[in-house]
Each structure stands twice: as structure tokens, then as C-alpha cells.
Amino acid sequence: MNGAKDIELAGSRIGVLREDGSLVVKDGNLWSSWTEQTGNVKDFELTPSRIGVVLTNGDATVKEGDLFAGWVNQAGGVKEVELAGDRLGVLRDNGSFAVKEGNLWAGWTEQAGGVSAADLTSPATVPTNGVTLQDLRNIYGTIGAPDTVQEGLESLNAEMVRGGITTPARKAAFLATLRNESGFRYNALEGTGATYQGRGFIQLTNDSNYRGAGSNLGVDLLGNPELARSLQYSAPIARWYWTVARSDSNNAADHYDMGLISRYIGYKASSAEDAERCNDFKSALRYFNGGSLPVPDSQITCNRH
CATH class of the missing domain: 2.130.10.10 (YVTN repeat-like/Quinoprotein amine dehydrogenase)
Structure with a gap:
């Protein structure tokens, strides 16, 4: 330019x-x-x-x-x-x-006061090693396909940091979502065989999302949809969906609004599913907050709206 x-x-x-x-x-x-x-x-x-x-x-x-x-x-x-x-x-x-x-x-x-120049660094509380397989077990118990989950955690942690998904509430909301979407498996595949069926950590679906994610990441996902569940692109796609396609997700987590996040994900309407994801959110939030919820349970929104 x-x-x-x-x-x-x-x-x-x-x-x-x-x-x-x-x-x-x-x-x-x-x-x-x-x-x-x-x-x-x-x-x-x-x-x-x-x-x-x-x-x-x-x-x-x-x-x-x-x-x-x-x-x-x-x-x-x-x-x-x-x-x-x-x-x-x-x-x-x-x-x-x-x-x-x-x-x-x-x-x-x-x-x-009296400052002539200033600079910031990220909060020191952001862990350098990110979320571990043991963290997931501590929160949720048995984790399926542990070898696959372990293989994908390095890229997932990198994208969480990149997307600002680093506070207890944001990590809890993101992980609760991935647990229900993919079981933390970067290569998860779900659907009936459609070209743009659910793939990857976030279960990317629909040609519009494949097009949007591909454009953002500089890869042809429309022509190569299987890349959405590859180790190279699954985590970046999950971060893209959270911070770009549904750009208010971190803000919703900051307000303990799991119901809004569930609407952003867009699964078939189910009050039971809403409750399950919200319980997963609370479990992770307690864990990352040192054993207790940071706000009264009544301040956490579970139902989609």
C-alpha cells in the first residue's frame, strides 16, 4: 500500500x-x-x-x-x-x-499520573502450558479418545490464546462447547454424509461457514472440506467461529451467558441440551476459578434466548 x-x-x-x-x-x-x-x-x-x-x-x-x-x-x-x-x-x-x-x-x-509513555502486557495469570488432558479429566471425568485429544491440545491452546479465550469464564464456555460438539477431538466427524457436514473441534457445518472460515484462513475449505477436521486447521477454525463468525462469544462468556453462546452454536432446540452444556460450563468455571463459582448461580444464564 x-x-x-x-x-x-x-x-x-x-x-x-x-x-x-x-x-x-x-x-x-x-x-x-x-x-x-x-x-x-x-x-x-x-x-x-x-x-x-x-x-x-x-x-x-x-x-x-x-x-x-x-x-x-x-x-x-x-x-x-x-x-x-x-x-x-x-x-x-x-x-x-x-x-x-x-x-x-x-x-x-x-x-x-505524570506518564509520558505506556505499554501493556497480557495478564500473568494466563497459563503458558494451557489446558491439559489432566485438566479435562479433572473437570469432566473420563475423556474419550485420549490420544487424539492429546494430539490436538497444542494447537487448540495456541488458538485459545490467540482468540483471547484465556479467562476462567471464557475457557469454561469454550471447553463446554467443544465437549458437546466434538468431545475435544480435532478430527471429529458428524452428519449424514453431506459435503459440508459437521467437522472438527467446533463441528463446522454449511457451505457458508466453510467459505467464511476458508477465506479467513486462506485455504479452500469449500473444495477441500476434509481439511476442517485436520490437525492444521481444526483449532484455527474453532477460534475463527468463536471470535469472528460469532464475534460476541467472549463477551457472552464474560457475562456468564451460556444460553447466548448455545444460540450462537445453533444446535437443535433442546432445553435438556441447554442444561447439559450449562452444567459443563459451571464445572469448568469452578475448576478454573479455584473451586467455586465467581458469581451466584442465579447470575448464570443457561437457557437460549
């Missing part, structure tokens, strides 16, 4: 701030199309799941999910925005620095 003022890279995303103040981002391979984001930008930051900008009027706004997600206004009088994992920081024009952690509607925590 010509006329570029600044460039940022994060995961498979490339962002370019043009000289005229407009911001464009692409996600996928280097030949993906650019998506216009906004104009009048003086500073911006990327992560694999978020885009943050400071406009020339000093307003900071952030979007989470795919490139077409809506903006969520954050603060005014901002000089610089910083993103790392589920942390968001703003350096204000008056030299004060504030950070929030969690979803985009979380409250600010003031950090310091």
Missing part, C-alpha cells in the same frame, strides 16, 4: 494508518481484502481480536471480534491507546494512565 503513515501486525491481522488519517485492516493471508475501519485516526493498536483507535478529537474507541464489529466508546481526552490480551489502557492528555481488564464495558482502574 502507498500513502501509509503507520503499520501494525497482530496474529493474522495487518493494520495500516494512512497519511489521510483513515485506518484499514485485513485479516487472513497477505492477499486478503482490506476492510475500511474509520477516519480521523491519530493512534491505533491491534490484537488478534481487538482494534483500538484514538481519533483526532481525543476520543478512544475499541471493537472486539471481526473486522465488521461495532465500536465501543471508551474515553475522551486520550493521547494513546494500548491493547494486550483482555487488557485495555489509555494514556490521557493530562498524563494519567488507566487500565481495564475483561470486557469492553469493564470499569477503569487508575494506574499513575
Whole structure:
């Protein structure tokens, strides 16, 4: 691209701030199309799941999910925005620095004044070794096809980090979903023999989803649907579905809304299935939260809506 003022890279995303103040981002391979984001930008930051900008009027706004997600206004009088994992920081024009952690509607925590430059790292609580087979056994008991599950965990953990699926609630919702979709098997296959039947960790179905995931990942899944349950693409597809195709999934998990996540997954309506997935969510949430739920049971939404 010509006329570029600044460039940022994060995961498979490339962002370019043009000289005229407009911001464009692409996600996928280097030949993906650019998506216009906004104009009048003086500073911006990327992560694999978020885009943050400071406009020339000093307003900071952030979007989470795919490139077409809506903006969520954050603060005014901002000089610089910083993103790392589920942390968001703003350096204000008056030299004060504030950070929030969690979803985009979380409250600010003031950090310091008299600041001239700032940077963020992801929370140190994010495990470096990710979810293990023993974790799954501790949560759910016996795990079927353990060798296959173990084989897929390295790529699954990498995509969970990439998709910001790292808090107790987000991990619990994601794992509860995968348990019911595929039993944590990257090569799971379910259906009646249709070309685009359920495949992989997330049980990708329908030609529109195969097309969307393939476009995002730079692979022809329409022409090669079996790749959706390959070790190379199964986990990236699951992350794509969670953070791009259903870009509000992390936010729903942050609000303990397993019912909304179940609607996003789109299985045949069943109150019994809703309850089973929600119980799996609660089991994982207790485990990752140190043995107890972080909120009263009444604050967890189980039924689809």
C-alpha cells in the first residue's frame, strides 16, 4: 500500500494508518481484502481480536471480534491507546494512565499520573502450558479418545490464546462447547454424509461457514472440506467461529451467558441440551476459578434466548 503513515501486525491481522488519517485492516493471508475501519485516526493498536483507535478529537474507541464489529466508546481526552490480551489502557492528555481488564464495558482502574509513555502486557495469570488432558479429566471425568485429544491440545491452546479465550469464564464456555460438539477431538466427524457436514473441534457445518472460515484462513475449505477436521486447521477454525463468525462469544462468556453462546452454536432446540452444556460450563468455571463459582448461580444464564 502507498500513502501509509503507520503499520501494525497482530496474529493474522495487518493494520495500516494512512497519511489521510483513515485506518484499514485485513485479516487472513497477505492477499486478503482490506476492510475500511474509520477516519480521523491519530493512534491505533491491534490484537488478534481487538482494534483500538484514538481519533483526532481525543476520543478512544475499541471493537472486539471481526473486522465488521461495532465500536465501543471508551474515553475522551486520550493521547494513546494500548491493547494486550483482555487488557485495555489509555494514556490521557493530562498524563494519567488507566487500565481495564475483561470486557469492553469493564470499569477503569487508575494506574499513575505524570506518564509520558505506556505499554501493556497480557495478564500473568494466563497459563503458558494451557489446558491439559489432566485438566479435562479433572473437570469432566473420563475423556474419550485420549490420544487424539492429546494430539490436538497444542494447537487448540495456541488458538485459545490467540482468540483471547484465556479467562476462567471464557475457557469454561469454550471447553463446554467443544465437549458437546466434538468431545475435544480435532478430527471429529458428524452428519449424514453431506459435503459440508459437521467437522472438527467446533463441528463446522454449511457451505457458508466453510467459505467464511476458508477465506479467513486462506485455504479452500469449500473444495477441500476434509481439511476442517485436520490437525492444521481444526483449532484455527474453532477460534475463527468463536471470535469472528460469532464475534460476541467472549463477551457472552464474560457475562456468564451460556444460553447466548448455545444460540450462537445453533444446535437443535433442546432445553435438556441447554442444561447439559450449562452444567459443563459451571464445572469448568469452578475448576478454573479455584473451586467455586465467581458469581451466584442465579447470575448464570443457561437457557437460549
